[in-house]
Amino acid sequence: MQMNALKPHRKIDMSHDAERIVTPFYGWYVVLGAFAVTLVGFGSAYTFGAFIGSLEHDFHASRGSVSLVFSLAGFLYFGFGIFSGPLADRFGARMLAFLGMLVTGAGLILAGLAQSLTGVYAAYSLGIGLGVGLSYVPVLGAVQRWFVRRRGLASGLAVSGIGIGTLVMPPLATFLVSSIGWRHAYFVLGILAAVVGGGFALLLANDPQERGQAPDGDAIADRSERRPASGVSIRTAVTSRRFIGLYIACLIGSFGLFVPFVHLVPFALDHGIAPSTAALLLGVVGIGSTGGRFILGGIADKMERLMTILVMFAGIAGSMVIWILSKNVWTLGLFSLVFGVFYGGYVALLPAVVMDSFGGKNVSALIGILYTSVAFGTLIGPSVAGFAFDLTHSYTAPILACALTSLMAVAILALTSRASIPLHEMETT
Incomplete structure (x- = not known):
């Protein structure tokens, strides 16, 4: 009888420990x-180089005007973060990411149905x-809170x-364009974006406390002692010298950051490289990018992350020297x-x-504000490069x-990276 009385008590303890x-x-x-x-999202966006030749041919368009399609899309997806960031802080990332993948899929499908370059502008860019x-x-803001x-x-x-996505999507798009045409290729990519991207978006959770967990998987000793996220106010952050310096550096550095994604394939074609091989060059960018994100992200956890951004811009500048000297597929x-x-590390x-x-506290909102700098750089850089080529x-x-x-971005970061952060103005939700 005594043993039976003890069983429920032991079961509760064991289940609590097991949890x-x-x-x-x-x-x-x-x-x-x-x-x-x-x-899925960026992989679809970076397939654009595979469609440039078809769009130039079918709509009798210049390279600059076609490049503007990508620039407008980049401006919107980086610039719109100023709205989606605060919305995610308030309503959560899952709903916004799911809706975003459906909109991406619809845009690709409508681009394939467009009967003019203006129609492609509207469908693809929007x-x-x-x-x-x-x-x-x-999704970026959600990940930050968990670690x-x-x-x-x-x-x-x-x-x-x-x-x-940069590794697999451009070759896939090139294959689709050559086998079923650019219009049907956009249709296939649109379905892929909506189904795969939208499905995985449902895994997102905005905060560890939603799941009764702590960052990094640490145990919560007393769940009644959960503390809300802390951080400086948006106004305090955006008026700080460090944020201003980071914003200006990202703005100027982004002028050239996305030029290769639009113009590397046409550059290779102009140098006599076969279309299938030229498309693989973006795949190589994807390989390097993936390695940079894995390796440099882990290294940065052991040093000051802001200084590693400076190193990233310096490396990008050095890579451009290699590009300008390149004459064959190996270089x-x-x-x-x-x-x-x-680029991946950045x-x-x-x-x-x-x-x-x-x-x-306001991490998604601040990331969104910061990415408006990247938006303007993306709008200007690839399109100006296209018109310069024309x-x-x-x-x-x-x-x-x-x-x-x-x-220039390196110099700006070097001058502002040591600016102090107003941690005494930390607030909690």
Whole structure:
């Protein structure tokens, strides 16, 4: 009788212990969801180079005007973070990312149905721009809250989806364009974005406390002692010298950051490289990008992350020197790999720098504000490079400008990276 009376008590204790020990840390599922969303979203966006030739031919358009389609999309998906970030802080990342993937898919399908370049502008730019804009900043913000000690690695893994997407999606798009035509290719990519991206977006969770967990999978000794996220106010953050310096550096550095994603394939074709091989160069960028996100994200966890952003811009400038000297597929492959490594490291570490500097309370909103700088750079850089090519029939000047703007970003970060953070103004929700 005494043994039976003790059984319920022991069962409760054991189940409580089992819950704490056996329950898997959900943060890695959040990383998986973010990985899939960035793979499908940016992978679809970076297939644009595979469609340039078809769009030029079918609509009798110049390279500059066609490049503007990508620039408008990039402007929207980075710029829209200023709205999706605060919405994610308030309503959660899952809903926004799911909706964003549906919008991305619809935009790709409508681009395939367009009967004019203006129609492609509207469908692709709005679909990709708003779709990725709704999902990108929210998934980044969600990942930051789930990790502290391994934040750089987790961020790297999450956005390595961009690298994998760059590796697999452009060759897939090239194959589809050559086999079923560019219109049907857009239809296939649209279905892929909606089904795969939307499905994995449902894995997202905005905060460890939603799952009764703590960052990094640490045990919560007393669940009644959960503390809300802390961080400086948006106004305090955006008026700080560190944020202003980071914003200006990202703005100037982004002028050249996305030029290769639009113009590397046409550059290779102009140098007599076969279309299938030229498309693989973007895949090499994806390989380097994935490696950069894994390796550099982990290394940055052991050093000051803000200084690693400076190193990323310096590496991007060096890669542009390789590009301008490239004349064959091997040297272009080397450029693609080196550029990919430093580009991947930059994308992986930037959200973690924001979290480190200003806390988690408004992290999605601050990432969104910061990415407006990238939006303007994306709008200007690829399109200006295209129009410069139309005038000179050469990419020499645009590539040199890419190297110069990256070096300017290095100088700005070097001058502002040591600025203090107003931690005494930390607030909690």
